[in-house]
Amino acid sequence: MSASPPSYTHEIRVSWADCDPAKIVYTARIPWFALDAINAWWEDTYGEGWFQMETDHGFGTPFVNMNIDFRAPVTPRHRLLCDVYPTRLGTTSISFRVIGRQNGTLCFEGSFTNVFVTAEAFAKSPPPADVRAHVLKYLRDDA
Amino acid sequence: MSASPPSYTHEIRVSWADCDPAKIVYTARIPWFALDAINAWWEDTYGEGWFQMETDHGFGTPFVNMNIDFRAPVTPRHRLLCDVYPTRLGTTSISFRVIGRQNGTLCFEGSFTNVFVTAEAFAKSPPPADVRAHVLKYLRDDA
Amino acid sequence: MSASPPSYTHEIRVSWADCDPAKIVYTARIPWFALDAINAWWEDTYGEGWFQMETDHGFGTPFVNMNIDFRAPVTPRHRLLCDVYPTRLGTTSISFRVIGRQNGTLCFEGSFTNVFVTAEAFAKSPPPADVRAHVLKYLRDDA
Amino acid sequence: MSASPPSYTHEIRVSWADCDPAKIVYTARIPWFALDAINAWWEDTYGEGWFQMETDHGFGTPFVNMNIDFRAPVTPRHRLLCDVYPTRLGTTSISFRVIGRQNGTLCFEGSFTNVFVTAEAFAKSPPPADVRAHVLKYLRDDA
Numbered sequence: 081m082s083a084s085p086p087s088y089t090h091e092i093r094v095s096w097a098d099c100d101p102a103k104i105v106y107t108a109r110i111p112w113f114a115l116d117a118i119n120a121w122w123e124d125t126y127g128e129g130w131f132q133m134e135t136d137h138g139f140g141t142p143f144v145n146m147n148i149d150f151r152a153p154v155t156p157r158h159r160l161l162c163d164v165y166p167t168r169l170g171t172t173s174i175s176f177r178v179i180g181r182q183n184g185t186l187c188f189e190g191s192f193t194n195v196f197v198t199a200e201a202f203a204k205s206p207p208p209a210d211v212r213a214h215v216l217k218y219l220r221d222d223a
Numbered sequence: 224m225s226a227s228p229p230s231y232t233h234e235i236r237v238s239w240a241d242c243d244p245a246k247i248v249y250t251a252r253i254p255w256f257a258l259d260a261i262n263a264w265w266e267d268t269y270g271e272g273w274f275q276m277e278t279d280h281g282f283g284t285p286f287v288n289m290n291i292d293f294r295a296p297v298t299p300r301h302r303l304l305c306d307v308y309p310t311r312l313g314t315t316s317i318s319f320r321v322i323g324r325q326n327g328t329l330c331f332e333g334s335f336t337n338v339f340v341t342a343e344a345f346a347k348s349p350p351p352a353d354v355r356a357h358v359l360k361y362l363r364d365d366a
Numbered sequence: 367m368s369a370s371p372p373s374y375t376h377e378i379r380v381s382w383a384d385c386d387p388a389k390i391v392y393t394a395r396i397p398w399f400a401l402d403a404i405n406a407w408w409e410d411t412y413g414e415g416w417f418q419m420e421t422d423h424g425f426g427t428p429f430v431n432m433n434i435d436f437r438a439p440v441t442p443r444h445r446l447l448c449d450v451y452p453t454r455l456g457t458t459s460i461s462f463r464v465i466g467r468q469n470g471t472l473c474f475e476g477s478f479t480n481v482f483v484t485a486e487a488f489a490k491s492p493p494p495a496d497v498r499a500h501v502l503k504y505l506r507d508d509a
Numbered sequence: 510m511s512a513s514p515p516s517y518t519h520e521i522r523v524s525w526a527d528c529d530p531a532k533i534v535y536t537a538r539i540p541w542f543a544l545d546a547i548n549a550w551w552e553d554t555y556g557e558g559w560f561q562m563e564t565d566h567g568f569g570t571p572f573v574n575m576n577i578d579f580r581a582p583v584t585p586r587h588r589l590l591c592d593v594y595p596t597r598l599g600t601t602s603i604s605f606r607v608i609g610r611q612n613g614t615l616c617f618e619g620s621f622t623n624v625f626v627t628a629e630a631f632a633k634s635p636p637p638a639d640v641r642a643h644v645l646k647y648l649r650d651d652a
Contacts, residue, residue, distance in 0.1 A: 095548050096386055096559035097394060097541070101277060102342070103387045103564065107286045108258045112251040112526070119524050130525035131585040134244060135532065143250045147290040153345075156560040199245070202296075238405050239416035239529055240398070240537060246421065246530045255383070262381050273382035274442040278389065299417040387563060388628070393572045394544045398537040420530060429536045433576040439631075485531070488582075 085165065085218045088125055090117040092160040094182075104153035111146060113154075114178040114190050117162035121176070126214050134199045139207060141174065141194035148190035158182040167222035169215050172196050172204045177222050191222065228308065228361045231268055233260040235303040237325075247296035254289055256297075257321040257333050260305035264319070269357050277342045282350060284317065284337035291333035301325040310365035312358050315339050315347045320365050334365065371451065371504045374411055376403040378446040380468075390439035397432055399440075400464040400476050403448035407462070412500050420485045425493060427460065427480035434476035444468040453508035455501050458482050458490045463508050477508065514594065514647045517554055519546040521589040523611075533582035540575060542583075543607040543619050546591035550605070555643050563628045568636060570603065570623035577619035587611040596651035598644050601625050601633045606651050620651065 092113055100106040105113075123129035134140045154160055161181050168175040173195045180187045196207040206212070235256055243249040248256075266272035277283045297303055304324050311318040316338045323330045339350040349355070378399055386392040391399075409415035420426045440446055447467050454461040459481045466473045482493040492498070521542055529535040534542075552558035563569045583589055590610050597604040602624045609616045625636040635641070 093549070093552075095545065095552075096563070097392055097545065097548070099387050099560065100382055101274065101385050101387060101389045102283055102285075102345075103560075106383055107289075108251075108255040108383060111254045111289070115251045116524065116526060119526065120522070123522075123524075129585060131244065131528065131532075134525070140245055142245075142296075143293050145290075145292050146250075146254070147288075149288050150286050153285075156558060202245075236406070236409075238402065238409075239420070240402060240405065240535055242417065242530050243525055244528050244530060244532045246417075249526055251526060259381065259383060262383070263379070266379075266381075272442060274385065274389075277382070299415060387560065388569055388571075388631075393575075394537075394541040397540045397575070401537045417530065426531055428531075428582075429579050431576075431578050432536075432540070433574075435574050436572050439571075488531075 085220055088121050088164050088218070090120040090124075090162045090164060092116065092162065094154055094156045094160050096156060099156065104155055107150065110150065110154065110180070110188055111148060111190070113160060113162065113180065114146075114148065114188070114192065117164045117178050118176050118192060121164040125218065126211065137208065138199045139205065140197050140199050140202070142197060143192060143194050144173070145193045146190060148188055150188050151186045154180065154182060154187045160187065165220045166215050166218050167191070167220060169212065169219060172206055174215060175222070177220070228363055229268075231264050231307050231361070233263040233305045233307060235259065235305065237297055237299045237303050239299060242299065247298055250293065253293065253297065253323070253331055254291060254333070256303060256305065256323065257289075257291065257331070257335065260307045260321050261319050261335060264307040268361065269354070280351065281342045282348065283340050283342050283345070285340060286335060286337050287316070288336045289333060291331055293331050294329045297323065297325060297330045303330065308363045309358050309361050310334070310363060312355065312362060315349055317358060318365070320363075371506055372411075374407050374450050374504070376406040376410075376448045376450060378402065378448065380440055380442045380446050382442060385442065390441055393436065396436065396440065396466070396474055397434060397476070399446060399448065399466065400432075400434065400474070400478065403450045403464050404462050404478060407450040411504065412497070423494065424485045425491065426483050426485050426488070428483060429478060429480050430459070431479045432476060434474055436474050437472045440466065440468060440473045446473065451506045452501050452504050453477070453506060455498065455505060458492055460501060461508070463506075514649055517550050517593050517647070519549040519553075519591045519593060521545065521591065523583055523585045523589050525585060528585065533584055536579065539579065539583065539609070539617055540577060540619070542589060542591065542609065543577065543617070543621065546593045546607050547605050547621060550593040554647065555640070566637065567628045568634065569626050569628050569631070571626060572621060572623050573602070574622045575619060577617055579617050580615045583609065583611060583616045589616065594649045595644050595647050596620070596649060598641065598648060601635055603644060604651070606649075
């Protein structure tokens, strides 16, 4: 094993609309941002996001768990940079790590697990072979 | 130790607006619903929600962690009933359990930890004494 | 012409989550609330909301216009009461009026026009006869 | 009168998260997108968005009206390009036009009117002189 897996960062423009009266991003926006980042990882690295997977390719990736630590407030002062990478690939499941930073400060970090299902029957099913191969190239330790 | 702590259930009308193209509630709506349920717990049992705590009483409860297991899809077919109770009260922190059910089926369950802070300085600080006393009455094991 | 059409009011619990740093409900939440109110009108008066119409009955009601006047800020201090009624029923279109009030103060008022379409082809099509009959009972002048 | 005012286009990545079971963007997301586009216009042309205006400069721009025509569905197949420009500048008010297109198709067009207020008192007040001068450079006919 040699080369590091390629990295991926999704950038989010945080705005007034995302903030609550404490003048920071409302907590429930943060899992939303993290999911935006995972969907963008699919779109930008694999070429298809959740919409295309489901609609054009007949499979989906519903979530079974999310676990997020909130480390520092997110604000509209800086772009939110979200590092995304897969940390585990099972036969019918995949886990992601999402790490959000603003201006060098760690804001949140979370782990997310999906299962692969057929869109029609919503039944667990291994992903297409090219999805499997794609994910393996990006896999990292969840450290 | 004698009586059970009082229980609390928050009801949510799930709708078309909450669903994605898979015809089920979009994952990122579920932490939003869970937070709605925790805020409603404060409003309906203590008499003040996050807005009043921050604006009228000068303290807030930012989240430091959420951990949610998604057990079954949520749909607009039934109301979503969310049981909410505190499971731990530290000097400057509080944890909640939220359990979401539809028509008798467990849909999700999550644990949420907040810290108490002063609204102005955003610094950790024990909650007002009446908040402490209130929470103690509702405390349950996280089983 | 004799009896007044029945009235309908949808109640919304406004919360911290809905507010922006100005400590009032963020503008873009208000059309969202208004649409929640229209969907609730369908659910509570006709018995089926947009989800059931589309999924079980094969028709939808996409919007072609919304026009909203914002009269006073919406806050979490009071429930938001939204009066909803249809104001016009064409062969393949319907218009609604939504009027939002808090504690007796007019907060917003808006007009909304939908077309009836078949869910499959997304083509304009008259609504089912029972929908037509139902709407006629609730029709009011848009005054 | 000589040069055309500079144009501004805000790009939005539309995703699964924005869509409803009809597989198109949910109607209430569209005013949200339009407001994102107006805020981005302020940020990218003037250098300060609503957050900075309110927090750092003590003024806000609450909405008094929005009027949106929905011309074609918005989907995740293409980026959503929103042209934004001011169409009217009164002593204490400003109007914007937002036109959303995907892949060359007009999806929606809307008009939006804000008033300028002081952040503290929420009272109508003319904007700072540099804001006025900035807006005048971008003003166009609402044709």
